[in-house]
Amino acid sequence: MSQPLGYYISGSPAAAALAQEYGDQLQNMSLDEKLLAIKAISGALLDSLIHRDCEPSIDAQILRHIDDGDPVDEGLQESLTALDGCDETQCFALLTALIAYSSEEFRRFGSTEAVGEPAKGSQLDWEPDFS
Amino acid sequence: MYNHIGFYLAMKVSQPLAAEFGDRLERMTKAEKLLLINILSGVLHELETTLVESYTTAQYISAQGIHPDVVGNLMPLLERFDEQDFSTNQTIVMVLGLSLQDGGQSKKGDR
Numbered sequence: 001m002s003q004p005l006g007y008y009i010s011g012s013p014a015a016a017a018l019a020q021e022y023g024d025q026l027q028n029m030s031l032d033e034k035l036l037a038i039k040a041i042s043g044a045l046l047d048s049l050i051h052r053d054c055e056p057s058i059d060a061q062i063l064r065h066i067d068d069g070d071p072v073d074e075g076l077q078e079s080l081t082a083l084d085g086c087d088e089t090q091c092f093a094l095l096t097a098l099i100a101y102s103s104e105e106f107r108r109f110g111s112t113e114a115v116g117e118p119a120k121g122s123q124l125d126w127e128p129d130f131s
Numbered sequence: 132m133y134n135h136i137g138f139y140l141a142m143k144v145s146q147p148l149a150a151e152f153g154d155r156l157e158r159m160t161k162a163e164k165l166l167l168i169n170i171l172s173g174v175l176h177e178l179e180t181t182l183v184e185s186y187t188t189a190q191y192i193s194a195q196g197i198h199p200d201v202v203g204n205l206m207p208l209l210e211r212f213d214e215q216d217f218s219t220n221q222t223i224v225m226v227l228g229l230s231l232q233d234g235g236q237s238k239k240g241d242r
Contacts, residue, residue, distance in 0.1 A: 031179055032176055032180045035172045035175050035176035035179060036176050038168065038172040039168075039169055039173045042165045042169040042172065045165050046166055046169055049161065050162065050201065070180070095231065096231055098228075099224065099228030100228070100229060
């Protein structure tokens with residue numbers, strides 16, 4: 001992996017610290033594990049938006065997944081459950097970081113830090129040469 | 132600023148896809164984007180981990196017991212995603228995810 005997960009998190013030192021702590025586990029996930037993590041984090045955030053009275057729980061999402069008969073690696077479950085210590089902003093930062101990290105194309109395209117600008121070498125970075 | 136969904140779809144996939152989905156995705160609330168990410172990542176996870184050749188968003192919604200009121204008027208859009216391939220839906224998840232950075236502030240407010 002060219003960059004640690006934390007590299008893709010900007011504007012949230014707390015989330016970057018979490019990525020530092022759980023980064024090895026999260027960034028070495030297989031595609032299906034990443035998809036599960038994205039599903040669990042987005043599900044927890046969605047729950048908290050729909051039901052304002054409930055705290056978002058990634059742990060609850062994972063347990064529901066296991067209840068449906070799909071096994072989850074113990075280490076992965078532990079790392080994801082630990083993310084319940086994050087607040088909503090940190091969860092969003094981790095979600096976007098995970099999504100960005102899931103794609104080789106996006107890693108080439110640029111980090112989420114550079115999302116406001118076209119990537120170097122992209123067609124919008126090209127300027128005509130009239131010389 | 133180029134920080135919008137249509138731009139990413141156009142940059143990463145193709146102009147026709149951006150034209151078809153970009154504006155609709157961009158006008159969504161944070162909750163709608165999260166719902167789409169949740170459903171699409173769930174469908175992709177199912178396709179990645181099982182031997183099934185096709186798995187629709189409707190099947191996922193039913194299996195997860197997501198209430199129809201929650202999905203609401205997103206169902207026609209979700210059905211269009213069923214017609215896309217794995218990679219395209221992965222891209223849609225990614226652009227939606229990136230549009231949620233900084234907490235996914237929405238132009239028209241959130242539920």
